[in-house]
Amino acid sequence: MELHTCLWNDVQAFSFSDEDLTPIVTRFPALKVVRHTTHQQFLDQAHRADLVLTWDFESAWYAGCPKLKAVLTPAAGNDWAQADPDNRVDLIHGSFHGEILAESLLGAMLFMNHKMPDMLLNQARTGWDRNLQTTTRLLANQQVLIIGFGHIAQACARLIESTGAHVTGVRRNLEGAQASASRLEHIDKLPELLPQSDHVVLLLPETKETDRFMDSERLRMMKQGSYLYNFGRGNSLLPSDLLAHMDHLGGAFLDVTEVEPLPPDSPLWHHPKITITPHSSCIYREYKELFITEVIARIAHYID
Amino acid sequence: MELHTCLWNDVQAFSFSDEDLTPIVTRFPALKVVRHTTHQQFLDQAHRADLVLTWDFESAWYAGCPKLKAVLTPAAGNDWAQADPDNRVDLIHGSFHGEILAESLLGAMLFMNHKMPDMLLNQARTGWDRNLQTTTRLLANQQVLIIGFGHIAQACARLIESTGAHVTGVRRNLEGAQASASRLEHIDKLPELLPQSDHVVLLLPETKETDRFMDSERLRMMKQGSYLYNFGRGNSLLPSDLLAHMDHLGGAFLDVTEVEPLPPDSPLWHHPKITITPHSSCIYREYKELFITEVIARIAHYID
Numbered sequence: 001m002e003l004h005t006c007l008w009n010d011v012q013a014f015s016f017s018d019e020d021l022t023p024i025v026t027r028f029p030a031l032k033v034v035r036h037t038t039h040q041q042f043l044d045q046a047h048r049a050d051l052v053l054t055w056d057f058e059s060a061w062y063a064g065c066p067k068l069k070a071v072l073t074p075a076a077g078n079d080w081a082q083a084d085p086d087n088r089v090d091l092i093h094g095s096f097h098g099e100i101l102a103e104s105l106l107g108a109m110l111f112m113n114h115k116m117p118d119m120l121l122n123q124a125r126t127g128w129d130r131n132l133q134t135t136t137r138l139l140a141n142q143q144v145l146i147i148g149f150g151h152i153a154q155a156c157a158r159l160i161e162s163t164g165a166h167v168t169g170v171r172r173n174l175e176g177a178q179a180s181a182s183r184l185e186h187i188d189k190l191p192e193l194l195p196q197s198d199h200v201v202l203l204l205p206e207t208k209e210t211d212r213f214m215d216s217e218r219l220r221m222m223k224q225g226s227y228l229y230n231f232g233r234g235n236s237l238l239p240s241d242l243l244a245h246m247d248h249l250g251g252a253f254l255d256v257t258e259v260e261p262l263p264p265d266s267p268l269w270h271h272p273k274i275t276i277t278p279h280s281s282c283i284y285r286e287y288k289e290l291f292i293t294e295v296i297a298r299i300a301h302y303i304d
Numbered sequence: 305m306e307l308h309t310c311l312w313n314d315v316q317a318f319s320f321s322d323e324d325l326t327p328i329v330t331r332f333p334a335l336k337v338v339r340h341t342t343h344q345q346f347l348d349q350a351h352r353a354d355l356v357l358t359w360d361f362e363s364a365w366y367a368g369c370p371k372l373k374a375v376l377t378p379a380a381g382n383d384w385a386q387a388d389p390d391n392r393v394d395l396i397h398g399s400f401h402g403e404i405l406a407e408s409l410l411g412a413m414l415f416m417n418h419k420m421p422d423m424l425l426n427q428a429r430t431g432w433d434r435n436l437q438t439t440t441r442l443l444a445n446q447q448v449l450i451i452g453f454g455h456i457a458q459a460c461a462r463l464i465e466s467t468g469a470h471v472t473g474v475r476r477n478l479e480g481a482q483a484s485a486s487r488l489e490h491i492d493k494l495p496e497l498l499p500q501s502d503h504v505v506l507l508l509p510e511t512k513e514t515d516r517f518m519d520s521e522r523l524r525m526m527k528q529g530s531y532l533y534n535f536g537r538g539n540s541l542l543p544s545d546l547l548a549h550m551d552h553l554g555g556a557f558l559d560v561t562e563v564e565p566l567p568p569d570s571p572l573w574h575h576p577k578i579t580i581t582p583h584s585s586c587i588y589r590e591y592k593e594l595f596i597t598e599v600i601a602r603i604a605h606y607i608d
Contacts, residue, residue: 012438103442103467107418110411120424123580126573128565133587134316138407141590162466163407261432269430276427283437286445 001303002032002067006042006054007074013283014055014074020288027296028303051299057081062089069302074291076152076282077205077233092298096290097282098155104281105156105231106163108253109199112227113139117251117275135225137198140164145197147214148204148232149184156203157182168193172209194221199229206233212241219245227251231281234258239268246273255281305607306336306371310346310358311378317587318359318378324592331600332607355603361385366393373606378595380456380586381509381537396602400594401586402459408585409460409535410467412557413503416531417443421555421579439529441502444468449501451517452508452536453488460507461486472497476513498525503533510537516545523549531555535585538562543572550577559585 003024007016018035025033034049036042039056042049046064052071059082062068070090073081076097083091111117118132140163146153149169157167161182168183170190185193194200200222204210213236214228222228227250230237234256242252251273257266260279268274307328311320322339329337338353340346343360346353350368356375363386366372374394377385380401387395415421422436444467450457453473461471465486472487474494489497498504504526508514517540518532526532531554534541538560546556555577561570564583572578 011434013435013440099444100442103414103444104418106467107411107414107420110407111415111420114408114411116411116415119581119584120579122582123573126566126568126570128582130315130582130584130587131317132582133584135589136317136587137589138404140403140407159467163410163463262430264430266430269427275424277423278426278432278434278436280423280434280437283434284440284442285438286442 001050003051004049098152102156102159142198144199153203202230204232225250305354307355308353402456406460406463446502448503450505457507506534508536529554
């Protein structure tokens with residue numbers, strides 16, 4: 001059997017080397033691993049592939065892969081790898097992102113909650129202003145709302161709850177939700193939940209339904225001084241909507257934006273209450289290792 | 305009985321109003337609460353005080369307080385309220401700081417670990433550099449060393465461990481230590497522990513023994529790229545020692561400094577790998593409430 005890989009990426013932490021693939025070779029010695037460095041190279045040999053590990057996969061490519069059983073992609077979202085239109089080949093997304101993203105999100109929440117943007121300005125002006133945090137509250141006593149409550153959000157909720165904070169997750173479909181210590185509500189409850197929440201986290205996937213989900217009306221419902229985080233996809237929050245409501249928010253932390261990279265002339269960059277990271281909430285050295293561990297568990301039944 | 309208070313402070317979050325004292329009045333209606341706004345005012349009436357809540361108390365003042373049974377201070381350290389030289393009056397320090405400081409410390413650790421200083425520079429130059437975090441590791445997989453392992457450190461350890469990180473506490477006297485999930489070692493083990501730790505946290509009180517505790521020799525033992533935090537007292541780490549070792553450290557986060565306020569001409573302010581907060585790790589809106597709750601529990605047996 002042959003496993004073909006198309007696992008290069010502009011982000012170094014997401015670009016796999018021969019060494020990163022070693023655990024697969026060790027676990028399945030009979031499996032032939034073919035590592036590609038261009039899509040053309042893969043397409044030329046695609047007819048021999050039984051399994052593919054890839055960042056991208058176009059739906060048209062399935063026709064040229066008669067032996068293919070499964071496409072495995074590290075990506076959590078459906079942005080890059082497309083499903084088989086004939087539904088013959090399995091498309092398996094990585095499901096390890098929650099434990100990684102949770103640390104980035106909790107870090108962002110403690111950063112905003114502890115007024116670190118003000119503290120860093122205080123440092124820049126060599127100040128010793130001990131009254132910047134007069135209104136700071138402990139996360140332990142606050143209400144956190146997570147919009148889009150899939151497996152990534154559930155891992156985030158577990159970590160956030162370990163501080164003592166109260167987490168409520170909302171989703172469109174309550175039936176698919178796993179049991180969790182968190183409170184779970186239907187998305188229809190947002191008009192009641194948004195005004196009570198100290199932190200609102202967007203963890204929505206990119207679909208037509210999530211376009212501009214966090215619109216002007218919902219932003220307006222947010223509590224005075226509360227914080228907004230987007231760690232899902234940029235399509236759910238338009239910069240113009242957010243900027244129009246920054247006065248009553250305590251701040252916003254955006255890891256994703258409507259257009260990426262965020263254009264240099266975007267007014268988001270220099271807003272004093274907005275912190276921006278370059279879609280990097282999952283960029284950790286552990287990323288590749290976690291994916292390979294998951295791959296080994298998932299491909300066993302295709303091979304044995 | 306009379307309870308006298310000297311609870312003003314330059315830090316608004318630490319300055320108690322009549323309203324902040326209400327729970328005491330409600331719980332002990334027979335207790336007369338006398339709120340002072342200067343030390344002279346207190347000293348003039350000190351002979352009537354049975355209990356004192358105060359930030360400062362000088363050892364000479366005990367002689368003028370014949371009825372005094374206990375001095376309760378919100379401060380965790382012995383910096384402001386001095387003990388009774390005759391050992392007649394109880395001096396009771398606040399013990400609620402751990403749960404507060406833990407959030408500030410965890411926030412600082414996630415801030416440094418996720419390379420937020422670089423990310424904020426990236427934002428300032430409207431950059432979208434997704435390779436800033438190539439070497440970032442999850443806190444969940446790291447070793448945290450806390451030097452000075454009293455009740456504050458133990459509360460911090462509990463929160464940090466909820467991320468999955470491995471915490472080792474060191475202290476001079478192992479006998480006084482409470483049971484804890486954390487690994488506990490004697491301070492003599494530092495030459496072995498420092499080179500293995502990804503994060504080193506100083507939570508030492510200010511005493512003669514802790515002067516320059518984290519000296520050049522110990523700083524040199526720290527692991528390449530590791531982070532140093534001082535959330536205890538400034539006397540344990542001299543700026544000149546720290547600056548001489550910044551090359552091999554990943555960064556330092558200082559909430560306390562040798563001289564406070566840190567002088568405007570200190571080179572610490574502008575070092576790119578050093579983040580400074582103005583001794584504010586416990587400045588939260590909950591501070592006063594937590595102290596009053598503790599006071600109510602502790603004064604009951606003096607009154608009833």
